Amino acid sequence: MAADYYEVLGVPRTATAEEIQRAYRTLARRAHPDVNKEPGAEDRFKQITEAYHVLSDPQRRRQYDLAGVGAGVGAGARAGASAGPRGAPGGFRDIDLEDLLGGLFGGGGGGGMGGGFGAVPGADTEAEVTITLEDAYRGGRRTVTLHGGGRYEVTIPRGVTEGQRIRLAGQGSHGLGGGPPGDLYLVVRLRPDPRYQVSGRDVTVRLPVTPWEAELGAKVPLTTPGGEVRVDVPPGSSSGRKLRLRGQGLPNPRGNPGDLFAEIRIMVPPHPGADERRLFEKLARVSTYDPRSSG
CATH class of the missing domain: 2.60.260.20 (Urease metallochaperone UreE, N-terminal domain)
Structure with missing residues (x-):
């Protein structure tokens, strides 16, 4: 029986598109054969990519969820089992795994896996940036230095609050196989002030x-x-x-x-x-x- 795609990505069935993408980027980078030389890494990478290919597409995800298969689309969906998902009438929908994946591992797949390993976007990363309350009132441009040594020119939004995230597009981890870099999110912390x-x-x-x-x-x-x-x-x-x-x-x-x-x-x-x-x-x-x- 095929693995449950939600379990593969380590996300709940209620996960948002952003949570699914974040989980995929993290897992795919760890399992990508260009990085991970352990036995089984290639199969793991393909499984992760397969799960993401389905769950990241709203229509495919709906089909997958409607199939009602707790552990993958696999046998039950193609066999057209008579019991519907969670007692729903009409039984499982007749969904074929190849149709659902859109030829992911074939010649025309949307996942880019055909004859090699696909491009993996870089992972999104987070770092904290501490500002004064006066900075939060005024906003404006400033240079921030992170613990890792990176220096960035950042626009502090006027009225930024504790815990708010500032997105720096393309400043996250590098992608693999030609994939685009991820984003860097700066989590705002207000410097304590006794006043x-x-x-x-x-x-x-x-x-x-x-x-x-x-x-x-x-x-x-x-x-x-x-x-x-x-x-x-x-x-x-x-x-x-x-x-x-x-x-x-x-x-x-x-x-x-x-x-x-x-x-x-x-x-x-x-x-x-x-x-x-x-x-x-x-x-x-x-x-x-x-x-x-x-x-």
């Missing part, structure tokens, strides 16, 4: 204020990843209060930007002068406010 907390496109930044600014209200400057802004501190603000600045989080080229949250932190003078100390002492005498009181 900011990032959640998706929302950014929280600390806003230090004096006791009198917090009590009386004030308009104060705030440095953000996107530049300096002015923030209105409402009177009677306590530490921990968050002021929302709509649309001033990470930009979003395809939708609404995130928000910026300024978290108030009340700061006192570490070394107050004589006059400042007298004023604080006077405030302590006249004020009846008790923050520890439940009332």
Whole structure:
């Protein structure tokens, strides 16, 4: 009985076209007879290519799935077994393996296997690139150096987020037998910064204020990843209060930007002068406010 094509490629039956292609590139490079001289490598390579030839073509994949053969198209499909796939009426469809493969190993096959070994596209590769939050806000061109030593000119999209992938076409592994190179995907990591907390496109930044600014209200400057802004501190603000600045989080080229949250932190003078100390002492005498009181 023929092998299950999904098992050959090591992908689930729900695999996307991208997952199937990625699995094929990886396996084909390992088994390609130009690289792998172990016994059985050639047969393994042909099996991998056969599986990819079927599963990468939407129509052939549908035929293969409708055949309902758990372990390849093989005998059941050609024999026209009476029991349908998973109880479906009408039995297996009359699908011939040669028809399904489209002459893959014959003279006119689409797989290019005829008299030799086919061209194998290079594998897609991934690498991480770390950028600052300011870079994510602005975007633009920059040179990145990867751990392997490669240097690339990369366009950082404005508003890029943690985990987003940047595709560099043709910069992946080299192909075999004249196959095209794969792609390089840079996975974005935002450099940790104690000044900011990032959640998706929302950014929280600390806003230090004096006791009198917090009590009386004030308009104060705030440095953000996107530049300096002015923030209105409402009177009677306590530490921990968050002021929302709509649309001033990470930009979003395809939708609404995130928000910026300024978290108030009340700061006192570490070394107050004589006059400042007298004023604080006077405030302590006249004020009846008790923050520890439940009332």
